[in-house]
Amino acid sequence: MEKNVLLTIEYDGTRFHGWQKQPGVRTVQGLLEEMLAVVCKTEIRLNGVSRTDAGVHALAHRASFAGEFGIPVERLKIAVNNLLSGRTSAVSKNADVRILDARRVPDSFHARFDARGKLYRYIIDNNRDMSVFNRNYRYHVARPLDLDKMREAASFVVGTHDFKCFQASGQEPDVDTVKTVYSLEVFEEPAGEGLISLEVSGDGFLYNMVRIITGTLVEIGLGRKKPRDMKQIIEGRDRRAAGHTAPPQGLYLAEVYYDERSFLDE
Amino acid sequence: MEKNVLLTIEYDGTRFHGWQKQPGVRTVQGLLEEMLAVVCKTEIRLNGVSRTDAGVHALAHRASFAGEFGIPVERLKIAVNNLLSGRTSAVSKNADVRILDARRVPDSFHARFDARGKLYRYIIDNNRDMSVFNRNYRYHVARPLDLDKMREAASFVVGTHDFKCFQASGQEPDVDTVKTVYSLEVFEEPAGEGLISLEVSGDGFLYNMVRIITGTLVEIGLGRKKPRDMKQIIEGRDRRAAGHTAPPQGLYLAEVYYDERSFLDE
Numbered sequence: 358m359e360k361n362v363l364l365t366i367e368y369d370g371t372r373f374h375g376w377q378k379q380p381g382v383r384t385v386q387g388l389l390e391e392m393l394a395v396v397c398k399t400e401i402r403l404n405g406v407s408r409t410d411a412g413v414h415a416l417a418h419r420a421s422f423a424g425e426f427g428i429p430v431e432r433l434k435i436a437v438n439n440l441l442s443g444r445t446s447a448v449s450k451n452a453d454v455r456i457l458d459a460r461r462v463p464d465s466f467h468a469r470f471d472a473r474g475k476l477y478r479y480i481i482d483n484n485r486d487m488s489v490f491n492r493n494y495r496y497h498v499a500r501p502l503d504l505d506k507m508r509e510a511a512s513f514v515v516g517t518h519d520f521k522c523f524q525a526s527g528q529e530p531d532v533d534t535v536k537t538v539y540s541l542e543v544f545e546e547p548a549g550e551g552l553i554s555l556e557v558s559g560d561g562f563l564y565n566m567v568r569i570i571t572g573t574l575v576e577i578g579l580g581r582k583k584p585r586d587m588k589q590i591i592e593g594r595d596r597r598a599a600g601h602t603a604p605p606q607g608l609y610l611a612e613v614y615y616d617e618r619s620f621l622d623e
Numbered sequence: 624m625e626k627n628v629l630l631t632i633e634y635d636g637t638r639f640h641g642w643q644k645q646p647g648v649r650t651v652q653g654l655l656e657e658m659l660a661v662v663c664k665t666e667i668r669l670n671g672v673s674r675t676d677a678g679v680h681a682l683a684h685r686a687s688f689a690g691e692f693g694i695p696v697e698r699l700k701i702a703v704n705n706l707l708s709g710r711t712s713a714v715s716k717n718a719d720v721r722i723l724d725a726r727r728v729p730d731s732f733h734a735r736f737d738a739r740g741k742l743y744r745y746i747i748d749n750n751r752d753m754s755v756f757n758r759n760y761r762y763h764v765a766r767p768l769d770l771d772k773m774r775e776a777a778s779f780v781v782g783t784h785d786f787k788c789f790q791a792s793g794q795e796p797d798v799d800t801v802k803t804v805y806s807l808e809v810f811e812e813p814a815g816e817g818l819i820s821l822e823v824s825g826d827g828f829l830y831n832m833v834r835i836i837t838g839t840l841v842e843i844g845l846g847r848k849k850p851r852d853m854k855q856i857i858e859g860r861d862r863r864a865a866g867h868t869a870p871p872q873g874l875y876l877a878e879v880y881y882d883e884r885s886f887l888d889e
Contacts, residue, residue, distance in 0.1 A: 369755045369758075414756070488633065548814060
């Protein structure tokens, strides 16, 4: 009997060429499909909710797969994590990805098609110097950012707009560039230490959209652009008017939203 | 005219084969000597205060070197860091090491011979599960540790003792195994999150000493050994009676102590 399974996955994107399977390079999807094939004793094809880029991290990526396999779903998490983390060495080659949860879902469920939205977090280190320990996990902006200006600009992003200005150039022209941003928050981490988080949630994101929004907000926070420029940038639908693409290492896929009813059998 | 320079160095030890230069592998000393040779336009030989192992980190390692070179000492830090971090790529291959300070010192000064002691920190993640982001930076101990027992045991370590029991086996027999441990603190990180730090300072440390002290304290914290066993372990001078060698990735060289007078010319 075929089973349909939803995985929640955490990974450090530093040493991956992104999520999506590609021949000859190490990807999260490729590695997980390999481990799942061992555990399920059959070929597995994962449907991931987001194709994160090289260097981008995930606190809770989601992917679903269907298959006929013997292992009970409640044992999948431990079986795959044991393979990933290795048993003998303290730091395994594949300990940079881990399954947080595996649960059975109705046959009709699909991780990507059923997702109602996603939350991304982008972490900026706004200290003059940044520790080497954070080089793969934060974007270092050495000059002080004006958070009030960034927040004012962020308010123009929230809502349903044509976000063509935030789409990486060279993308397929037939993509629907109208998306809804539910929220965009700019805040200092409570522990202090000069960390600034951007949290953006929405029903869908164009390629590099969060990184271009971040780059544009950073330029506004540095005074190179004005908060109200954000409104014109969006209305102009021109990638060249927006700011730079912030680097991948500060970006985390933090949460994927589902309607609880999609987990229930009809 | 020859100048004598003291460097303070931060590094993430994950991708290094330790501090000490060795042919054919990437080491902190090897990499820094290479960069200093470029900047100083002459061969440089670093005297490091500690030969940290592969995977061990440094918040403030120290090394000194003498040489005849043109670049002013106050420009050394930025020149070397620019080479290390690269200018074009956001995440350079060598961004895992950074000079925090470079200062001129008297000709007689030597980073290792003049050091009065060192402080090491060892970080344990005592949560049931550990995030993949911490795999190279903490020692994961999933079962709860009894900190009071660990503190009681730690009190037997402080003082001047023959610490042969904490020396990795197979070391040269003629090493003086009598050392003074100034302090050994066990505390929960104030931010909570189940992190436990051990901080140990002393006038000198045997090979693997901090990692074996940590392994022994962990076994006491888990109830496998008793706090008072620590006294007998030390008195017995037998490596086999002590606990396991805790893994390198939780260990940080945090500080090196100098007499302020050693920075002054006579």
